Amino acid sequence: MKRRDLFGLAACASAGALALPASAASRPSALDAAGQLRALPLHGSPDGFAWRRVAEGLQFRIGGLTKSVLLYGPGLVRVAAHLGQCYTTQPSIVVVARPQPPAFDVMDTGDQLALTGAGLRVTVDKLSGALTFFAADGRLLTRERTTSPTELQRVEIAGSPSYALTQTFALTPDESLYGLGQYDEPYMDYRGCDVRLVQTNIGIVVPFMVSTRRWGLLWDVYSKMGFSDRPEGCTFTAESAPAGADYYLTAGTDMDTVIAGYRRLTGAAPMFPKAAFGLFMSKERYQTQQQLLDVVRRFRAEHFPLDYIVQDWQYWGGEKNGPNGPEWDGQWSGMVWDAERFPAPAAMARELHDQLHVKLMASIWPGVGNETELAHELDAQGLRFEPLHWISKKARIYDAFSAEGRRIYFKHAKKGLLDIGVDALWMDGTEVEVGGAAHDPREVEADIKGLGRNAMGDFTRYLNVYSLVTTRGAYEGQRATRDRRVLTLTRSAWAGQQRYAAMAWSGDTTASWATLRAQIAGGLNVAMAGQPYWTQDTGGFFVNFGGGQHNPAWREMYARWNQFAVFNPVYRIHGTSVDREPYLFKSLDPQVYASLLGAAQLRMRLLPYLYGLAWRSTHEGYTMMRGLAMDFPDQPALRKVDDTYMFGPAFLVQPITRAMFHPEAPPPLTVPAAQLRTPDGQHGLVLEYFAGINFDQPASRTVAPLVDHRWPDPPLGSVPPGLSGLNNFSARWTGEITVPESGDYEVGVEGDDGFRLWLDGQKVVDEWSVGGARFKGQVMTLREGQVLKVRIDYFQAAGGRLLRLAWRTPAQRRELAEAQRHIDQRQATLLPGGCDWFDFWTGQRHTGGRSVQREYTLHEFPLFVRAGAIVPLGPVLEYTGQQPDAPWEIRIYPGADSSFTLYEDDGETYRYERGERATTTLHWNDAHRTLKFGARQGRYPGMVSRRTLEVRLMAPPGQHEPTRTVTYRGQALTLNFEPISKKP
Template identity: 55%
Template sequence: MRLKTLGLAVSALALVASAGLAETPTGLDGRGHMVEVASVNAAGFDLVRLKNGVQFRVGGMTKSVIFYSPTTVRVNTNLGENYWTQPSIVVTDTPDDIDFKISRSGGTVSIRSDRLQIDVDTATGALTFKGPDGHVFTREDGKHPQTVEKKTISDAPTYEVSNSFTLKPDEGIYGFGFVDQGNLNRRNKDLLLVQTNVGIVIPVMVSSEKYGILWDTYSQMRFKDDAGKATLWAESAPGGVDYYFMAGNSLDEVVADYRGLTGDAPMFPKQAFGLFMSKERYPDQKRLVEVAHTFRKEQFPLDYIVQDWQYWGSDTDGTWSGMIWNPERYPDPEGMTREIHDLHMKLMVSIWPSIGNDTELAHELDAHNLRFTPLHWISKKARVYDAYSPLGRQIYFKYIKKGLLDKGVDALWMDGTEVEVGSAAWDAQENIRDIKGLGVNAMGDFTRYLNPYSLMTTQGTYDGERATSDQRVFTLTRSAWAGAQRTAAASWSGDIFANWKTLREQISGGVNVTITGNPYWTQDTGGFFVNEFPGGERNPAYQELFARWFQFAAFNPIMRVHGTSIEREPYIFKDLNPEMYQSLLDTVHLRYRLLPYIYSEAWQVTANRSTLMRALPMDFPDDKATHDIDDAFMFGPSFLVHPVTRAMYHVQDPPAETIPASALHTADGKAGLAGQYFAGVNFDTPKGKVVDATLDARWPGPPLAEIPAGLESLNNFSARWEGFVTAPEEGTYEIGLEGDDGYRLFLDGKLIVEDWSQGAKRYKGATVTLHKGQQVAVKIEYFQGGGERSLRLAWRTPSDLRALKQNTPAIDTRVETYLPKGANWYDFWTDAAFKGGQTASMDAPLDRFPLYVRAGSIVPMGPVVQYATENPEAPYELRIYPGADASFTLYEDDNETYAYEKGARATVDIHWDDKRKTLVFGKRQGTFPGLVQSRTFNVVIASPGNAAGIAEAGLTKAVVYTGDSLELKLDH
């Protein structure tokens, strides 16, 4: 056992000696019945009782099972020594004094609390986890529950470990964060768990069998599930295998156990649940304020405006993220923030863990040796600070407060927290090399502390803000880790690409973050890179994508627009595409009308450890049809959201196909193209040669292409391929390249395609007329300067082009949605009723998307406002969706401070009795300065023709609530 939470590094034998173990011998009576025992000694197996659990030795391993609650146990296995030198950075809880019993029957020892039973196989040490009624949650692999091998890394002892579970055939497993995008269910997956630009790693697995597992290990890990077992491997685990098993009667109880271990999520300011507008980037103070004013002028609701990077200077000087403002472009930061605040908006500002060499912050960190040696890949004059050092975190925050918060900045956007060092952190393998290359931090080597940098840096800013202000903390971070929720940190999915596939991936990826217990997540609405839509915001196909993406964003925990290159402030579409703009306006009005519902559910996250954005199996784990639904989710207890994730009006052509090996040959007759790699982006130094059967390369590593020979780094290289292409048919071809970064394509010496610039993946093609059998010399040039690495030679043959012309798809706006068993449902737009367990079909024009409400719901809705805290005394519309009893707790506080933690808050329990058609308001509990003492509720039962869609209901029954209990009789 490792007492990492207490900061102790002790051997297993020392633990046994210090635990005050009872001397009672093995307890089997003469008839072989199970009896309670305090110790067990059998051939190859020794068990002793500890204060909060047990410890046993079997097969040369020491294994401990420690209760943290009646439903949560920690399992630790090592070789008798613990090599941690620091306390846990994730688990803040300590073991509870739980009543538990130990008994033995044959080759099994059972450890039982009133909520959990753990059976130990005395031959292998494998554990089986059961409920109090004996049903099995899961079990460790019976033959090989774990492997533990001692290693030495960075001159320090550690273990390389793995542990395995045998899952049930139809069990669904979820979590691990935003990795391997596209699928909700992690069955039959192989996941490399390393932070990247577009990968949020959280080492928590949750099962449809109503249990979860948290691994308290920080190195690179790999999770693999196959037909035999599910295994988690870790490169460096100084305490050995170390995980927490959490059981419940529901997945919400599992999440609650996780938060009990790692810390609760505090309340965000109410305005954090409005709209964020962000762009890479607003270039100066004038433009930032101009955009803020235009939102108010156009009456498009907005709560936060965001200043992205380079407000400190340029990206190549020594001022990088020094918590300073460039005096030429931002001459009056205090005046700028006052002007934004006068618009009832908040200001969020981007900061990085890399600090420019010429800043006061860098100088103070360097005085304590608290920056690492490698230079940041963009600036070349900035280095990452040591967030594992308490002093480093304190110094970092000192300058945040001085340079930003004291100037009026309301929220921090912490970019590059994977941590990004030698590249943009796109590739996991390269990020492993970069982070390990930082060396040793204040807590140990970076092999063992590879993944949780973001947790450490957000913990530092949270602690600093809590110590110096009563204003609620809100932090956005590109990476996350277990425990991040306690630091008021919301994660986002990184620099994603604008296309329909990426939009769909945000759904499954997002709920695989929130199901881990980290409730607040968001993404770049509209996609960060817009490369597949020529003309950007003026392209009708992109406008359709943006409108659908915006609808999805309205049901994210945090609603945020962000991206580069193009303009995307929603009001610009008012003239560009009035129909699409109306869709955006309707969507944002729906988000703001739902703020009483959303803010009340945020209180449930804080007070009762709930989850706002919910994978369908969280609410319907026993409906196996939900286990693999990747594109729909619950939003709070009431809404089932099914975003539109395909084009309906502007269907783009399928991508050009990779030119096959059969159509390519080298000058000496080999199949494919002959390639030459070079170090440097201008063909500077020749490196390895290759022959590629097809040119469809993504670097590095299997199952992708291998690292080019002789290249130590996969940044800043170039390559050239030459050979011949043979036309398989007569006619006009489209031949092109898709890649990142720069490329050129020559046919018979003529340049036909060129995009020689650093940028994300995009495709460009040109048409040529060829005769059947004609051989054309082809030459491709490519350079890689950062970000992704890919290149593909593709074509559309004459047959392909004819098929595209003939097969223009008809517009299809129907969307089918599975409605889970265990509930009945209402179409939000029409109030048409549906039985659960069936698929419903909905017409989804641009201003509508599948949105269903669970029967037995109470949904409070406010007025349309321009910011979240506007018009606090306005009446609320209370929509009742009948068909089952319903309850809802309406929550209010001062929206801004932590006074709610001291009881300055108010709740009203509202109950719908479906049989009696009676609505009951309970007595208001609590109060706070500014509480609206008397509020009008316009109560309505949802029905076709009334209380449907975004508009306020027509026929309602008004009631004035003053805080006393109130009963209201309703009928249809």
């Protein structure tokens, strides 16, 4: 039986005879009035090529493949293909645009068809059905592979028919590819790479890719996907695509118009509250209402900028038997507050708002505790899945694919959180996290599929999109019940999620310089996948540096990480393991504190610049955090630069991603097998396995020649004898260590989750808690030939599985000390060509197209401003609304013509959508050395009608910087500057 498809795909049609082109007035539409496709007959030989012109483009058939090419607007085209049937009646949950019946031409040249519309031309090879895409100026964009470009195989999944899909494109050798989301990799360009598109804790999947040839590709498929680039072509695969192939190509004159096309298809990103561009302070977690308030009071006492305080999990009630006990609180994420630890949440919110001028964000989870009113209401309609959430034996995931499930979930979030004063929701674990598999996409895939079916279908088809549907519920619920702007933080994302005012962060990272470096590339690829907002855990979520915040190596890294975070779309500090409120470093490490304060104050000064960029993101589909290929696509030397980026049109940012003062120690060495003996003299240590995390039931006993275990994840590897699986077990190693040389050792254990170490009966390491991979050790003086009795206890809850007995020998410790004496404090930066650049800190002007280097203190990092930029700066504030009428500084960096639009509104509501907003456009004419302020456009209640502006024409060191101070009242005005002359 053939089915109509509601996605707007190619009609499910049988073969027919060749059709002559119809007149514009009589062309049939591919869609009916409800947006569903009509099955239109195609006429011609059943074994040959047949085609038909439709109102939105054309449809054709070749062999058994039916294919459509539909125009969605200038530079936007949709391609869909199936084998005569589409196995779905569901509308798209990603694309909200409808085809626009445009003026277009179709030309039949005998061996090919050519469809020409606004901004795009598509040709069809009649022999293979392969498509080739050209820009309006005739420039080749990309093409499908000539041989078998679209490969579909009928499959049955969860009792329903579907297609397995392989789609291949032929790329040009000179192009680079970006986007697709974040995969914890240090590179950006995907040429020659393989990517598994499955959501994880630290992986963000967004199936949109952009090319330096100014085209983008959006896949409207929701299952497990893969991408690979090989000499024979660039290939996308999908495990379950019931409608067949379904992709959109966007074309433009630059990457901004390409990404703007994606936003036209999937929805614009609404404005965040203005406070969202200040600092978010978060940790895992504030234990009590009093602690949270005390933190904010201390920020204010220190005059340290702060706009949001974040309450992480378990404010609803803590664990009854400890973090590893068998009975966790059934109130999990029930949108309620623990009466003992948070006795007056509404009063807390009022103090935050009225006295401390801070907003409150609180975390919620898709797992809902069985003892909550929310669970009872969901269960009454069968809207929770059966598998238990890993972190609580009394919680299960709610069905966000159900409109009723979303309504119930939001109803309780509103009652328990928003109505008492919570300003923003943090929707954690939205991959969706089920079994605690943090990083391995194979295990996450198995966990999600184990949920079975949701309200829309089986989870094989809907593997990747839980985050999209759950943030939809939060957004639509808030838009329907209040006029305050929505801001949602999520640990996952999908195409279209930006329209729900949701931004992803990069998950539970582990602090290291390598992680910081990878965050830069990952954040840029999220942005270039069409998501305008992204953030991350500044300082790394897990911190495995010995001594935590007391370790100078981590403190240096933390300072550098904040400098990167200031130039993220959203600036957010978060993590566990260490206390990282900036004021704590005031006495602990004054230099680090000064660096943190300087970074936060710079962020506040940038507010006029940031808010102008935010408006461009909403209004134009602009991208704030920009890979260099966005602005310099034709400079091949920049294609693979993945540690430097543009932030808006003005700033070139290169975070420092290595130690300059306190080098990070390399991982300790695994204790060699030659140094280990069992109690009866065998090589190695005795290893005993137990079922349960508290050595509940003996399972098996063996000898481990080396204590370096990375247990495989089922079903990919074996399970130790006596265990039913690789979650919730414990283990013990016993024996002896023989010391090979005299000196000071650091002996310890690297593990995930809990571990303890005894040496000669003394407990020297105690890390008995759920946590990521980390090393803990103790320094001790040992002598050559000394024999130490050793015992290691370990438990594994879920997720990562690692246990390693390790040490730093005296020789390795000497090498570390020597490295400290030879560290290089210089940093080189490759400046893009075609323009000059100003060093933000010194004012030194450099010619682009070459590398420059200098030494940087802990307070500075490579930050350059493009010649011709206009940079508006505000004063140093403690919160965004502190001085609405404060004077601004307008910096002009001469060297090219430029413009910048200042944007203002009430910062809180959606009245800007009704026109209550104001813009002022500034134009710099470099040849005439004039700055023109346009007349202010628009107004809104509470608008500052007049503002003092100090305009500075920036000049290199040793030259006079002309300044003008004016009062801008909304009328057009022009400032003239004399040529820069050297100081006498």
